[in-house]
Amino acid sequence: MKLYQSIGPNPRVVLMYLAESGVRVERQFVDIMAAENRQPEFCAKSPLGHTPLLELDDGGCIAESIAICEYFDETAAGHALLGATAEERARTRMFVRIVDQLVVVPMTAGFRGAEGLPMFQSRMLCLPDAAADLKRLAADGLVKVDNMIGAGPWALGARFSLADVLLYSFVEFGAMVGQPLDPALTHLAAWRDRVAARSSATASANPQQGIGESA
Template structure:
């Protein structure tokens, strides 16, 4: 297998997943700043130019961070971060879906319509006129997720999961692109500090680390 990785919160999700599980996958860095992900040879593998991308030994390509992590969890990691039972896996997928819809989608769209506009306006449909409202929507989503986390240790309660990795990757991304976590969200602030203390948080911070060799 080979993982095509790049800058960005979605690639970080997979890198953090690998660090948590200890799985080793060959890696190749794709420079999205230079639009390498838009080149014809890459778009053969990922028609929309999305990263990260996991290419299996038989040539099948899996794009999207959640799908990649779920595939690895089911085939190589023994359900380590989705859950040991059908019920745990269903809860993890539920939480991932909530975070994706309430936080990830509006946060990234808000960024592309504002700070990221010079890079993305020639590549994707961007909504600069809606950027401020999209950021407000992401902030609202984080406040809703703060209610879910509550006083628990992790998003799913006492079990660290893929939901924590996705949420952390985008909370950190938001802090870098003008969408910082509201300090009034004390549950998420405490949760964020707990995740940041995990070795996988530091290990996934530099997406160019370990290029061309297993993690």
Template structure:
């Protein structure tokens, strides 16, 4: 298998997942700043040009960070960070969807319509007129997440999960693109500090984590 990585919060989700689980996969770095992911060679593997992308040994490919993590966890990691039981896995998927819908989607669209517009306007549909409202949606999503986290320590209570990885990568991304969490969200701020202390947080901050000599 080969993992095609790049800059960005979605690729970081997979990098952090790998760092947490110790799963080893061959890597290749894709330069999205020069639109390498939009070139025919990469589009043949990922029609939408999305990174990260996992290429299986038979040449078939799996895109989308959460799908990649679930696949790797199932075939190599024994459902790592998903849950040991059907109930735990269902709760993880529930929390992942909540984070995705309340934070990831509006935060990403808000960024693309504002700070990221010069890069993305020729690549995907952007909504500059709606950017401010999308950012407000993401900020409200973080308020809802603060309630879910509560005293924690993690989104799923005592169990660190893929939902924590997803949320952390996008909270960190938001802070870099003008969408930091409100400091008044005490539960979320404390949770962020706990995740930041995990070795996987520092390891995944390097977009070329796990990459050795170019393949």
């Protein structure tokens, strides 16, 4: 297998998952700033040009960060971050879905319509007129997530999960693209500090780390 990774919050989700679970896989860096992910060779593997991308031994490919993490969790990691039982896995997927819909989607769309517009406007539909409102949606989503996390320590209480990995990757991304965490969200601020102290947070910060690593 080979993991194609790049800069960005979605590739970081997979890198942080790998650091947490201990799963090892060969990696290749894709320079999205140079549009390597838009070249025919890569698009033959990932029709939408998305990174990260996992190429399986039989040549089949899996795109989308959560799908890749779930594949590893089910095949190589013994449900390390999804959960040991059907109920735990359902709760993890529930929180992942909430974060994706309330935070990830509006945050990234708001970024593409504002700070990221020069990079993305020739590649996909962007909504500059809606960027401010999309950012407001993401901020409102973080308020809801703050209430859900409460005293934590993690998104699902005592169990660190894929939901924490996804949320942390995008909270950190937001801080870099003009959508910082509101300090009034004290539950999330404390949670963010706890996640940042984990070795996986450091290990996933450099997308070129681990290139050439073998399974």
